[in-house]
Amino acid sequence: MTETSRPLFEAEHEDFRKTVRTFFEREVIPNHEQWEKDGIVPRDLWLRAGEAGLLCFDVPEEYGGAGVTDFRYNVVLSEEQTRAGCSGPGFSVHTDIIVPYLTSLGTDEQKRRWLPGCVSGEIITAIAMTEPGAGSDLQGVRTTAVDQGDHYLLNGSKTFISNGINADLVIVVCRTDPDAGHQGISLLVVERGMEGFERGRNLEKVGLHAQDTAELSFTDVRVPKENLLGAEGSGFISLMMNLQQERLIIAAQAAAACDLMVEICLDYAQTRQAFGKPIGKFQHNRFLIAEMATEAEVTRVFIDDCIRRHLSGALDPKGASMAKWWATELQNKLVNQAVQLHGGYGYMLEYPVAKAFLDSRISTIYGGTTEIQKEIIGRSLGL
Numbered sequence: 203m204t205e206t207s208r209p210l211f212e213a214e215h216e217d218f219r220k221t222v223r224t225f226f227e228r229e230v231i232p233n234h235e236q237w238e239k240d241g242i243v244p245r246d247l248w249l250r251a252g253e254a255g256l257l258c259f260d261v262p263e264e265y266g267g268a269g270v271t272d273f274r275y276n277v278v279l280s281e282e283q284t285r286a287g288c289s290g291p292g293f294s295v296h297t298d299i300i301v302p303y304l305t306s307l308g309t310d311e312q313k314r315r316w317l318p319g320c321v322s323g324e325i326i327t328a329i330a331m332t333e334p335g336a337g338s339d340l341q342g343v344r345t346t347a348v349d350q351g352d353h354y355l356l357n358g359s360k361t362f363i364s365n366g367i368n369a370d371l372v373i374v375v376c377r378t379d380p381d382a383g384h385q386g387i388s389l390l391v392v393e394r395g396m397e398g399f400e401r402g403r404n405l406e407k408v409g410l411h412a413q414d415t416a417e418l419s420f421t422d423v424r425v426p427k428e429n430l431l432g433a434e435g436s437g438f439i440s441l442m443m444n445l446q447q448e449r450l451i452i453a454a455q456a457a458a459a460c461d462l463m464v465e466i467c468l469d470y471a472q473t474r475q476a477f478g479k480p481i482g483k484f485q486h487n488r489f490l491i492a493e494m495a496t497e498a499e500v501t502r503v504f505i506d507d508c509i510r511r512h513l514s515g516a517l518d519p520k521g522a523s524m525a526k527w528w529a530t531e532l533q534n535k536l537v538n539q540a541v542q543l544h545g546g547y548g549y550m551l552e553y554p555v556a557k558a559f560l561d562s563r564i565s566t567i568y569g570g571t572t573e574i575q576k577e578i579i580g581r582s583l584g585l
Contacts, residue, residue: 210506211274219278225254226286234288237412241404242367243290252323258301266318273513277454284458287554289561290412292365298451300327302444303373307432316371328369330360330418338574341384347376354390356423366416367404370394375437384438389431398423409560446519449526450512452569456529457505459562460498463536466555467491467543494536501532520582527575530565537562
């Protein structure tokens with residue numbers, strides 16, 4: 203679907219899109235291949251993104267942000283990053299997923315301490331949920347935080363943490379009451395340099411090679427009570443509330459990836475010759491791309507409607523889960539078809555479809571697996 207045919211966006215959103223696209227063309231695309239080899243994006247990119255106004259623009263002005271709470275701007279940023287094929291910068295993780303915990307749950311003191319740096323790019327954030335023995339089942343978290351009066355003593359380990367190497371602030375999901383079930387889960391903010399907080403290796407992944415993903419460990423880390431985010435024991439409920447937006451932005455990224463695959467395949471089918479004519483002239487390929495374009499358009503309309511509902515506060519967990527599983531599964535389907543259409547070239551990493559093939563596989567896993575999304579939907583239907 204072309205940008206001008208999408209009634210979701212207005213002129214100011216498209217102006218912002220041009221700003222974002224220019225930033226990625228100048229600052230990211232020329233360097234991304236090297237960052238893929240390095241396994242990490244340099245911190246100074248975050249500072250440049252902050253200077254360009256691309257980080258945490260929904261943070262209130264009193265805490266250093268622009269106070270722009272229209273989620274469509276967040277969507278534009280994610281769409282343009284997807285279109286650029288630059289999966290390394292963890293801007294969306296920072297802006298759409300983690301910082302909202304600080305703005306919605308933080309005290310005034312916490313917001314003044316942390317948010318200006320989040321906006322400027324001086325502070326990079328991460329959230330540590332997944333453990334070696336606890337993934338989708340958050341109630342299985344074993345990381346503990348024992349009340350020691352003026353601080354908590356934090357012990358445990360986390361894995362698959364996006365922005366894990368670069369992060370200055372890590373929101374740690376931990377258990378403050380071992381006997382209270384989900385009501386015993388809390389959120390503690392661990393800061394770079396706290397004694398006992400260690401980072402493991404930068405994990406080697408199938409895709410997203412420039413996105414730093416780490417193992418984290420906490421050994422008798424003294425976390426001040428001032429770093430408790432929200433009320434003690436309210437962590438599980440806070441996670442459930444914020445996961446909805448996380449799943450929606452993942453769905454938006456997936457829908458953008460579907461649109462991109464259609465564009466790439468259409469261009470290839472019109473230019474690649476076989477048996478004396480463009481391969482798009484063969485009925486199988488023509489039908490394949492027709493199906494891809496239709497599925498991508500239907501998905502785009504659905505995701506845009508979910509975004510509208512999110513803007514009005516009407517998107518429920520069922521809708522977010524539907525969006526997330528459907529769009530990401532389609533993303534993987536279309537990318538796989540794109541590789542097949544490209545033949546041997548589709549298996550070469552110098553072609554964008556090969557990189558997209560590697561990067562897309564995680565989309566049906568992070569933010570809650572497809573199976574978890576279907577479980578949420580099924581339960582909401584009374585099953």
